[in-house]
Amino acid sequence: MPDQPHLLASETDYPRDFRGYGPRPPDPQWPGGTKLALSFVLNYEEGGENTILNGDAGSELYLHEVPGGSPVIGERNRTVESQFDYGARAGVWRVLRAFAAHDLPLTVYGVGRALELNPDAARAFVAAGHEVASHAWRWIDYHTVDEATERAEIARCVAVIEQLTGSPPVGWYTGRISPNTRRLVAEHGGFLYDSDSYDDDLPHYVTAAGKPHLVIPYTLDNNDMKYAVTPGFGDPAGWERHLTDAFEVLLAEGRGGSPKMMSVGLHCRMVGRPGRAAALQRFLARVAREKDVWVCRRADIARHWWTTHPPRR
Secondary structure (H helix, E strand, O other), X not given: OOOOOOOOXXXXXXXXXXXXXXXXXXXXXXXXXXXXXXXXXXXXXXXXOOOHHHOOOEOOOOOXXXXXXXXXXXXXXXXXXXXXXXXXXXXXXXXXXXXXXHOOOOEEEEOHHHHHHOHHHHHHHHHOOOEEEEOOOOOOOOOOOOHHHHHHHHHHHHHHHHHHHOOOOOEEOOOOOOOOHHHHHHHHOOOOEEOOOOOOOOOEEEEEOOEEEEEOOOOOOOEHHHHOOOOOOOOHHHHHHHHHHHHHHHHHHHHOOOOEXXXXXXXXXXXXXXXXXXXXXXXXXXXXXXXXXXXXXXXHHHHHHHHHOOOOO
């Protein structure tokens, strides 16, 4: 029997794209001829995590100072709660001051329940000119959440953000997605992009709910979550060095003729702690010295991409 010809994944129904833009990605034509689009994201999650106060079975295990172990079931874990509370009470304001000092914008991934519990933070984000995107209604794993519940929570999150900020979110990021998340977001409508992907250094289109849908990839490496997972960064200097190296590599690629995008993920309860905030402040100062870097909100990237690189029909 003769050998069957080898088929590329793109020529079958295999649901992953390994080619992407290939060895010659497009010129994004960033505004002003800048050589790198740099997007800072502040995850605002405090109060949206697992706790019996939100009707959950037990306490949160993820992304706090003492990760691992077992959840406290059926009652509150006040030690964990207070670590999240720090982000809302103190950390968020320290991060906002750092960005204000350099007049730099960011995108807030706002968990609906968390913003509902601290409307002062929501108003502060808007007053500072930052984008408030949606980070789902709750900061939980949606993988096994049923479709009807997830659809309702998408709508609820959008409504709360609009009520608190004066406008609905145009960006979406769940993080721990379900098989239905992207389709449900597209079906809800009103979004310019989602960031539930980590697959590229440039935005790209996919098809969702039967229409073109823009993906602006996010990051889990240029991210202060690595302070709370293994392997990660125990020393703020290591995290700062990682950010600086990524920044310099991507900026050099841009100056060499292939501009890219860089994302940096922040959490109020992580980088909002003083010792880590010092590393953030130094990195922001490094960024602010470069004149050919576009520090922007993710909504700005989305609007630029839809206009400059519209989807092929």
